Amino acid sequence: MAYDFAPLFRSAIGFDRLAQLVDTAAQNPVGSSYPPYNIEKLSDAQYALTMAVAGFGPDDIELTVQDNTLIVSGRVSDAAPGGREMLYRGIATRAFERRFVLADHVVVEKADLTNGLLRIAVRQIVPEALKPRRIPISSGQAMAGDTVPGGEASPATDGLAMPVAAGTAVSPAPQPTSYAA
Incomplete structure (x- = not known):
């Protein structure tokens, strides 16, 4: 589509x-729905990804961030702990890989595995260059790189005086008109 x-x-x-x-x-x-997960918004810039990964230890799970994608993968060895024979396996410990697309300027801060829940803290960091800023507007001042008649670039002024070519008559600036209401 x-x-x-x-x-x-x-x-x-x-x-x-x-x-x-x-x-x-x-x-x-x-894809499959294994392992189940939640995505929570904690504040305007903080998120938490919680995955249910019962049977996995910290060494069995790998977190990777590559090209604005968070990849969570898990692998557990097939051998039963202590050389025991498994008669029934109701706790799924099959290998998995989950991918989450991260927005620009989103970073993974930390991860914690407690009681079978993997919790990943994610934060959106807005760089100073992207934060709103006010641009002042000037009136009647030449800017660096502007051209004046004759095709030459004019220097930037400090707002006190405008450069005038030699032999040019300067007329007084027009006075603002006031309108009575």
């Missing part, structure tokens, strides 16, 4: 990766 993202691209910049993510998600077949 293909989606048409043209309306989004007409008014948004930098969302081309979103289209790729949606296409990838649509192409991935629905």
Whole structure:
């Protein structure tokens, strides 16, 4: 199934990766539901991924972050502990691999395995360059790189005086008009 993202691209910049993510998600077949997991939002920037991994120890589970993807995989040896013969295995300890796509600027902070639950702490960190900032607007000042008549670049001014070519008449600035209401 293909989606048409043209309306989004007409008014948004930098969302081309979103289209790729949606296409990838649509192409991935629905996998097994093992092991079960929860994803919790703890705050605006904190998340917790909890997986039920009974029968797995810390050495049996591997966490990897690669290309904005968190990969959680687990493998347990088939040998019964202590050389015992297993008559019935009701606790699933089969190998698994789960993949979670991480948004930009999301980092995995830590992981903890307690009572058969693997808890992975994830945080979204917004870099200073991406935080909102106010841009001042000036009026009537030349900016560095602007061109003046004659095709030469004008130097940036400090806002006190505008450069004037020699022999040019300077007229007084127009006075603002006030309108009575």
